[in-house]
Amino acid sequence: MKKGLKKIASIILSAALLGSMAFSIAGCQKSGSDLIKVGIINNNPDESGYRTANVNDLKNTFTEENGYEASFFYNNKNEEQIAAAKGFIQDGVDYLLISAAGTTGWDSVLQDAQAAGIKVILFDRTIDCDESLYECAIVSDMPKEGETAVNWLAAQGLDEYNIIHIQGVMGSSAQVGRSGALDDMVAANDNWNIVVQQTAEWNSETAQQIVQSVIDSGESFNVIYAENDDMAMGAVQALDQAGITHGVDGDVIIMGFDCNAWALEELLAGNWNYDGQCNPFQASTIDNVIRNGATQKIVYSEEKGFDATTITQDDIDTYGIR
Amino acid sequence: MTTSGKTLKPNTSVKSALGRLASNQLFIPILALILLSLFVLIAKPSFFNIEFKNVDGNNILQGNLITVLDKASELAILAIGMTLVTSASGGQDISVGAMIAIAGSVVIRVVKGYAPDISGGQFAGMIITAFLLCVVVSALFGAFNGSLVAFFKIQPMVATLILFTAGRSIAQWINNNENITIKDNRFGYFGGFIPGVPIPTPIFITAICLGIMALVLKFTNLRLYSQSVGINASSSRLNGINPKMMKLLTFIILGVCVAVCGFIKVSRVSQIRYTTIGNAIEMDAILAVALGGNNLGGGKFNMTASVIGAYVIQFLTTALMSFKVPSTAIYAYKAVIVIVLVILSAPIVREKLNDLKKKLFSSQQTKVKEVS
Numbered sequence: 001m002k003k004g005l006k007k008i009a010s011i012i013l014s015a016a017l018l019g020s021m022a023f024s025i026a027g028c029q030k031s032g033s034d035l036i037k038v039g040i041i042n043n044n045p046d047e048s049g050y051r052t053a054n055v056n057d058l059k060n061t062f063t064e065e066n067g068y069e070a071s072f073f074y075n076n077k078n079e080e081q082i083a084a085a086k087g088f089i090q091d092g093v094d095y096l097l098i099s100a101a102g103t104t105g106w107d108s109v110l111q112d113a114q115a116a117g118i119k120v121i122l123f124d125r126t127i128d129c130d131e132s133l134y135e136c137a138i139v140s141d142m143p144k145e146g147e148t149a150v151n152w153l154a155a156q157g158l159d160e161y162n163i164i165h166i167q168g169v170m171g172s173s174a175q176v177g178r179s180g181a182l183d184d185m186v187a188a189n190d191n192w193n194i195v196v197q198q199t200a201e202w203n204s205e206t207a208q209q210i211v212q213s214v215i216d217s218g219e220s221f222n223v224i225y226a227e228n229d230d231m232a233m234g235a236v237q238a239l240d241q242a243g244i245t246h247g248v249d250g251d252v253i254i255m256g257f258d259c260n261a262w263a264l265e266e267l268l269a270g271n272w273n274y275d276g277q278c279n280p281f282q283a284s285t286i287d288n289v290i291r292n293g294a295t296q297k298i299v300y301s302e303e304k305g306f307d308a309t310t311i312t313q314d315d316i317d318t319y320g321i322r
Numbered sequence: 323m324t325t326s327g328k329t330l331k332p333n334t335s336v337k338s339a340l341g342r343l344a345s346n347q348l349f350i351p352i353l354a355l356i357l358l359s360l361f362v363l364i365a366k367p368s369f370f371n372i373e374f375k376n377v378d379g380n381n382i383l384q385g386n387l388i389t390v391l392d393k394a395s396e397l398a399i400l401a402i403g404m405t406l407v408t409s410a411s412g413g414q415d416i417s418v419g420a421m422i423a424i425a426g427s428v429v430i431r432v433v434k435g436y437a438p439d440i441s442g443g444q445f446a447g448m449i450i451t452a453f454l455l456c457v458v459v460s461a462l463f464g465a466f467n468g469s470l471v472a473f474f475k476i477q478p479m480v481a482t483l484i485l486f487t488a489g490r491s492i493a494q495w496i497n498n499n500e501n502i503t504i505k506d507n508r509f510g511y512f513g514g515f516i517p518g519v520p521i522p523t524p525i526f527i528t529a530i531c532l533g534i535m536a537l538v539l540k541f542t543n544l545r546l547y548s549q550s551v552g553i554n555a556s557s558s559r560l561n562g563i564n565p566k567m568m569k570l571l572t573f574i575i576l577g578v579c580v581a582v583c584g585f586i587k588v589s590r591v592s593q594i595r596y597t598t599i600g601n602a603i604e605m606d607a608i609l610a611v612a613l614g615g616n617n618l619g620g621g622k623f624n625m626t627a628s629v630i631g632a633y634v635i636q637f638l639t640t641a642l643m644s645f646k647v648p649s650t651a652i653y654a655y656k657a658v659i660v661i662v663l664v665i666l667s668a669p670i671v672r673e674k675l676n677d678l679k680k681k682l683f684s685s686q687q688t689k690v691k692e693v694s
Contacts, residue, residue, distance in 0.1 A: 046494055046596045049501045076597065170650055198649045203598040204591045206649065209393060213643040216386040217368065230598075233503075234591055241514050242384060243377025262503050 035069040036290065038062055038095040039088030041081050042124075044074045048202060048230060049260040053321040054099070054124060054280035061283035078102035085109045089116050095290060099124040102171055110134065121289060123282045125173045126298075136294035138282045140301050142177020148305045149225075149255060149276045150181040156253065158222065161192040164214055166207045166226040166235060167199040174278070175199070178227045178257060195221045202227075204234030211238035223253045229263035232256030232272065247271040248308050259306065261320030267308040268316060277303040277319060347615045351630040354613070354663050355637065362641050369644055374520070383520045386640055394636030395524035396422075396583040396600075399531050400607040401628040403576030405616060410548035410565075410572040411471050412620025413478025414608045418580050420489025421463055422600035425584025427493040428456040430502050430594045438506040445508055457581040463489075464577020465570060472569035486604075494596045503593040513590030524586050531582060532629065539625060548572055552620030606635055612664050615672070634663075 045055040062070035073084040078101040088096055089112055096118050100106060103126065110133040113120050122137040165182060168175035186192040196214055200206035207226060214221060215238060226232035232254055239246050246252040248270035256263050257276040266272045279301035306315060362369050372385035400418055407415050432452035463485060470481035512523050539545045547568050550558040555565040588594055612618055613634055614627030638659060642652045665671055
């Protein structure tokens with residue numbers, strides 16, 4: 001009985017093996033056509049509204065009608081992404097498009113890609129590695145986003161800045177860039193103080209807990225600098241529960257990033273004060289680089305910052321991420 | 323000599339009472355809570371301040387202790403289900419975080435379709451519908467896990483690994499992968515405050531869940547049956563208990579607990595983020611069971627100890643946050659304290675300690691005899 005089962009199992013296994021081989025051969029033949037084969041490594045589409053917009057933009061651009069054969073891989077972990085990149089290199093893609101979860105650890109896999117003649121284009125996030133390892137990086141200028149936001153905050157002319165700083169996933173370029181500008185400002189000015197600086201890892205509920213903890217301790221603060229919209233929202237919920245006013249005429253200035261449509265609506269309603277844009281639409285630029293070659297190593301997407309007192313419904317319709 | 327015997331007698335009874343206390347399963351988690359509170363009291367007395375605060379005409383209670391009770395709600399409710407699953411199946415469900423995402427997604431799916439200006443009665447009806455639907459869905463997923471464990475005899479951790487991996491994708495699929503935010507203020511009542519009530523709603527929800535479970539354990543054979551299935555499935559089958567149904571039942575109960583958690587979680591932030599909601603909460607839930615001194619291999623359990631374990635975990639988190647420990651480092655601090663507690667409450671260590679106590683105790687008794 002058991003032997004019979006084993007036999008059946010081995011037959012099924014070998015059939016599966018054969019099948020997969022046939023499949024891969026068919027795959028090889030297909031790639032012989034003139035479609036450009038791209039492997040796209042990205043973060044999870046549901047990580048945030050920003051990411052969803054970014055993923056949809058890529059999906060709509062890299063289609064067969066546009067002459068691409070695209071494979072997608074989504075993960076928020078650097079190691080998993082690197083493993084997927086190795087897989088894409090073995091598959092023999094023509095281009096490797098990477099939005100890295102972390103900034104380090106990519107050197108060897110990028111060298112492999114170079115050796116295999118695969119061109120690497122970084123989008124959305126940079127990687128700490130030698131510039132020669134990639135064709136071009138199309139990124140948001142995170143330090144500049146931070147700078148724009150911090151300059152806006154400085155222009156508010158408060159006597160004293162007591163800031164709750166809620167950070168994103170530590171080490172991500174968005175966190176490094178957006179934290180950097182604020183850290184510099186706090187170090188340079190005596191009237192800028194950090195009440196608490198903690199990471200909520202882009203999670204609104206953790207942000208809520210961090211702010212709740214400050215409220216419970218009875219410490220005073222007048223600025224919440226959250227490194228994305230979700231965390232700003234979590235922070236605002238803690239304020240609402242404690243009856244602390246916020247926004248344009250409130251006691252606490254609320255700052256967020258990413259320009260989700262719902263966040264910009266909060267701005268328009270005067271509940272928040274500032275939202276920094278992080279432009280998710282990079283696909284057309286990437287397409288351009290693949291077709292015509294790269295002219296410069298780093299291409300920065302253009303980005304704005306919105307103030308609650310000047311924002312209009314048009315801005316929400318144009319720049320809001322849905 | 324008789325006088326000395328008399329004076330010794332109360333002494334030994336006090337000792338044995340202490341021994342009984344120390345061997346009680348509740349001892350370790352309660353001691354942990356007391357020690358932690360003492361430490362915090364010394365380091366930062368203001369941690370325990372609770373004050374009334376006026377928010378839009380409502381008086382609400384505010385303070386770290388309230389936060390602990392509030393934020394531990396989900397964990398305490400999960401600990402109920404996880405303890406039962408552990409007891410009957412001798413394993414743990416690691417899919418609860420992903421199932422919370424599913425439950426939350428179901429609630430949001432129902433709520434998002436309604437206009438924000440519906441009347442109070444309609445709103446209540448909608449919430450009840452959403453909640454019941456989410457209970458049914460979660461119970462079904464629990465039953466899926468349970469039947470893999472009960473009927474296919476798959477290790478619980480492996481069986482629940484399926485939903486652990488797939489659950490968040492299912493949650494996304496329920497809402498077409500949209501990131502939804504609910505604008506209606508009333509939706510936030512269940513994770514925040516109901517107007518006019520000074521205590522956060524999750525505390526009431528937890529109290530109700532704990533109350534129901536206490537009644538069930540008191541008036542039904544759930545405790546006896548799940549323990550006997552966990553200790554020896556085949557002998558309990560010979561005694562007329564159906565081990566498969568018992569295992570299935572515990573997973574369904576856990577599914578219902580998960581539904582309540584998912585509901586509270588989405589209400590807390592009025593939105594759903596599929597990858598971050600209930601992230602790694604399954605580990606905390608298992609930890610709560612372990613901190614309660616329960617044998618993770620199944621069998622006898624103490625529900626109260628598990629629930630206290632959940633509050634210990636949240637107390638630790640809130641205390642560390644108020645000390646402004648970077649939230650990435652909180653895990654490390656937690657780990658150190660958890661190692662100590664888990665080792666102390668491990669059945670083997672406690673047996674050894676009891677043996678040691680008995681030895682000391684009996685040697686003293688023989689001394690007494692010699693004297694008399």
